[in-house]
Amino acid sequence: MLGRTGNRKTAFAAMALSGVLAASAAACGGGDGGDKNSDKSEVEVFSWWTGPGEADGLAALKADFEKKNPGTKFTNAAIAGGSGTQAQAVLASRLQNRKPPDSFQGHAGAELLDYIKAGQIEPLDSFYAENNLKSAYPEQLLQQITYQGKIYSVPVDIHRSNMLWYNPSILKDAGVSGAPKSIADFITALKAVKEKTKKVPLSLGAQWTADHLLENVLLGDLGADAYNALWKPGADWSSPAVTKALTDYTEIIKYTTAEAASTDWQGAAKAVVDGKAAFNIMGDWAYGYFTGTAPNGLGKKLDTDFKYAPSPGTDGTYMWLSDSFTLPKGAPHRGGALAWLKEASSKEGQDLFNPKKGSVPARKDADKTLYKGYLEYAFNEWNKPGVKLAGSFWHGVNASKKWHTDIDTAVGLFLQNKDMAKLQSALVDAAKNDAE
Numbered sequence: 001m002l003g004r005t006g007n008r009k010t011a012f013a014a015m016a017l018s019g020v021l022a023a024s025a026a027a028c029g030g031g032d033g034g035d036k037n038s039d040k041s042e043v044e045v046f047s048w049w050t051g052p053g054e055a056d057g058l059a060a061l062k063a064d065f066e067k068k069n070p071g072t073k074f075t076n077a078a079i080a081g082g083s084g085t086q087a088q089a090v091l092a093s094r095l096q097n098r099k100p101p102d103s104f105q106g107h108a109g110a111e112l113l114d115y116i117k118a119g120q121i122e123p124l125d126s127f128y129a130e131n132n133l134k135s136a137y138p139e140q141l142l143q144q145i146t147y148q149g150k151i152y153s154v155p156v157d158i159h160r161s162n163m164l165w166y167n168p169s170i171l172k173d174a175g176v177s178g179a180p181k182s183i184a185d186f187i188t189a190l191k192a193v194k195e196k197t198k199k200v201p202l203s204l205g206a207q208w209t210a211d212h213l214l215e216n217v218l219l220g221d222l223g224a225d226a227y228n229a230l231w232k233p234g235a236d237w238s239s240p241a242v243t244k245a246l247t248d249y250t251e252i253i254k255y256t257t258a259e260a261a262s263t264d265w266q267g268a269a270k271a272v273v274d275g276k277a278a279f280n281i282m283g284d285w286a287y288g289y290f291t292g293t294a295p296n297g298l299g300k301k302l303d304t305d306f307k308y309a310p311s312p313g314t315d316g317t318y319m320w321l322s323d324s325f326t327l328p329k330g331a332p333h334r335g336g337a338l339a340w341l342k343e344a345s346s347k348e349g350q351d352l353f354n355p356k357k358g359s360v361p362a363r364k365d366a367d368k369t370l371y372k373g374y375l376e377y378a379f380n381e382w383n384k385p386g387v388k389l390a391g392s393f394w395h396g397v398n399a400s401k402k403w404h405t406d407i408d409t410a411v412g413l414f415l416q417n418k419d420m421a422k423l424q425s426a427l428v429d430a431a432k433n434d435a436e
């Protein structure tokens with residue numbers, strides 16, 4: 001399982017946030033600070049899970065929570081917008097104005113570190129001790145939520161960002177024999193779809209999905225080690241290898257939809273299962289959306305309506321991210337928040353949530369038999385000895401919020417002007433300004 005292999009250890013260590021996240025998660029005598037109100041009458045849970053699949057996962061967790069906490073009113077404060085684009089702005093202003101929700105979704109890694117350093121969330125060491133949680137999570141995941149020896153959040157899932165979803169019939173019509181295994185093959189396949197079918201070669205949605213595509217092309221061209229190295233202080237974003245990846249990115253973008261920005265990730269992913277687009281690169285929350293039961297989910301069938309593969313050039317690497325829940329300082333219903341964190345950290349809760357969400361459990365002791373189809377593959381890949389790990393920059397693992405925003409701004413300009421040299425120089429500047 002996780003942590004057994006040197007490979008996995010090294011990969012996680014490489015991502016350990018510029019050395020700021022302490023490797024040791026030594027309990028600190030339950031020094032959880034902040035307001036000790038124990039109000040359990042309510043809990044306001046803040047996330048961006050409003051779409052099919054993700055909302056269904058949240059609903060499953062909520063139902064179990066309500067069963068176990070009949071006296072606590074659950075308020076779902078989810079704000080629409082894939083990858084938290086809208087939610088994070090609202091959250092920032094609520095935290096600034098000291099009006100925090102009782103618990104909010106934050107990605108393990110650099111994103112969480114921002115909240116920790118801003119003093120916005122409480123350490124959870126006593127909670128971990130009381131609930132015997134330290135041994136439930138992979139040690140290396142704990143490192144990603146630990147700062148100066150204290151643990152700050154409760155991971156509920158592990159998602160994979162480097163996934164390619166495709167429509168087998170369109171590939172057949174285009175004479176493409178299967179999922180492309182390298183970026184070069186991918187470009188050839190996109191060209192074939194364009195020339196031989198009337199379908200969209202690669203569907204894209206709102207701007208953030210172009211950021212998501214960028215991390216996939218970087219990983220596909222550079223490989224896990226060089227990709228991971230990009231997020232370390234002093235990394236060379238001006239290298240010819242990055243130029244090559246950005247040249248490929250520029251080429252790939254030519255095969256995407258012009259009207260992309262008008263839809264979020266769901267619209268782009270749906271185009272594949274509806275037979276309108278050949279390929280989509282998206283995290284595995286798309287699987288929850290595709291296979292969830294109608295009317296919310298699309299009720300589609302794996303292998304008939306769609307197939308999956310690691311995004312081109314990334315087989316053997318798990319580009320991971322983890323949704324975790326926090327205890328904000330000054331949470332109005334601290335008792336409710338702790339009950340929610342207990343639910344999110346439980347084996348039962350995670351096994352109800354993840355099969356619907358399209359993710360695998362963050363805990364090590366999940367019931368493997370519940371993970372079918374793509375999820376069985378994901379479960380095996382995540383737990384495979386020797387699997388290489390890369391952190392998703394867009395989904396919070398290895399870039400601070402400022403770095404993330406700076407890259408997004410550069411990508412936004414690039415989508416307008418398609419100037420690859422300017423994109424690279426903006427990425428070089430972003431790394432210089434933001435890497436710690």
Ligand code: GAL
Pocket residue numbers: 048049054081082083084107159265283285321322323395
């Ligand atoms: C990610 C998040 C996932 C999923 C996705 C699309 O950032 O970690 O859980 O919600 O955005 O919205």
